[in-house]
Amino acid sequence: MLTAIASVQVGSSIARGLFDDLGASGVTFLRLFFAALILAVITRPAVRHWSAAAWRSAALLGVAMAGMNLIFYLSLRTVPLGMAVTVEFLGPLLLALVQTRRLTDLLWAGLAAAGVLLLGFDSGGSAPLSGLLLAFIAGLFWASYIVLSARLGALAPGTGGLAVSLSVAAVLVLPFGTAGVTGVVAHPALLVGVVAVAVLSSVLSYGLEMHALRRIPTRVFGILMSLEPAAAAVAGLLILHQRLGPAEIVALVLVTLASAGVTLGRREPVVSSA
Numbered sequence: 001m002l003t004a005i006a007s008v009q010v011g012s013s014i015a016r017g018l019f020d021d022l023g024a025s026g027v028t029f030l031r032l033f034f035a036a037l038i039l040a041v042i043t044r045p046a047v048r049h050w051s052a053a054a055w056r057s058a059a060l061l062g063v064a065m066a067g068m069n070l071i072f073y074l075s076l077r078t079v080p081l082g083m084a085v086t087v088e089f090l091g092p093l094l095l096a097l098v099q100t101r102r103l104t105d106l107l108w109a110g111l112a113a114a115g116v117l118l119l120g121f122d123s124g125g126s127a128p129l130s131g132l133l134l135a136f137i138a139g140l141f142w143a144s145y146i147v148l149s150a151r152l153g154a155l156a157p158g159t160g161g162l163a164v165s166l167s168v169a170a171v172l173v174l175p176f177g178t179a180g181v182t183g184v185v186a187h188p189a190l191l192v193g194v195v196a197v198a199v200l201s202s203v204l205s206y207g208l209e210m211h212a213l214r215r216i217p218t219r220v221f222g223i224l225m226s227l228e229p230a231a232a233a234v235a236g237l238l239i240l241h242q243r244l245g246p247a248e249i250v251a252l253v254l255v256t257l258a259s260a261g262v263t264l265g266r267r268e269p270v271v272s273s274a
Contacts, residue, residue: 004208011201013239026180035202036166045160054155062168068141078131082233091139115254226259
């Protein structure tokens with residue numbers, strides 16, 4: 001599970017480094033396309049036997065994945081990785097609050113809100129509110145991804161449904177990502193980074209999470225998921241040389257504690273971002 005978290009954040013850091021050449025939208029499309037291709041080859045989903053409900057669920061999940069990935073990468077243009085993931089994590093946190101409905105969760109929600117307000121009012125100019133808003137919207141798509149992926153998993157066993165959803169997401173993002181295709185054609189060497197992003201942030205992380213869920217309780221899985229913001233901050237520092245200030249670190253800790261606290265009261269599985 002820890003390897004999956006590290007894989008996702010290292011992939012995001014590599015993706016951010018490709019923005020200058022391929023654009024955020026271009027990297028998003030190429031990541032989704034290659035992830036769908038790799039998973040389709042590995043899983044070979046038996047779509048001929050799918051029900052209409054399974055197809056609808058796969059399509060809806062593809063819409064959620066398109067929005068989640070594209071909007072998050074757009075936020076990374078102006079927001080450091082650690083801050084972006086901190087704000088994005090509010091989506092799964094809100095979903096957990098809706099599902100548990102415990103009075104103590106209000107305290108956790110207040111703690112998370114304090115962290116986000118701290119980011120908004122004391123970001124030192126390093127993160128405009130527009131970028132933070134994009135990260136939050138990506139978090140809402142992340143929450144919908146959690147719900148829809150669970151629904152698809154019940155209708156289409158295995159990971160074949162994920163390959164179909166990734167294909168739908170790639171098609172939806174294609175109109176925004178043509179610059180990335182042009183950039184790769186002009187500079188084929190960039191394909192190495194693009195495929196690395198697809199493998200690290202989608203293929204490898206999903207596979208590791210599935211194996212982890214077979215071996216650890218879902219509550220432990222959810223608590224470990226709350227390490228995402230901290231892992232993103234470390235990856236941003238080591239790979240992108242993005243340093244967070246004291247107030248930003250405090251905000252990250254507050255949101256992480258709130259996420260862990262809410263997860264302790266949950267019994268439902270928590271699923272990672274795409």
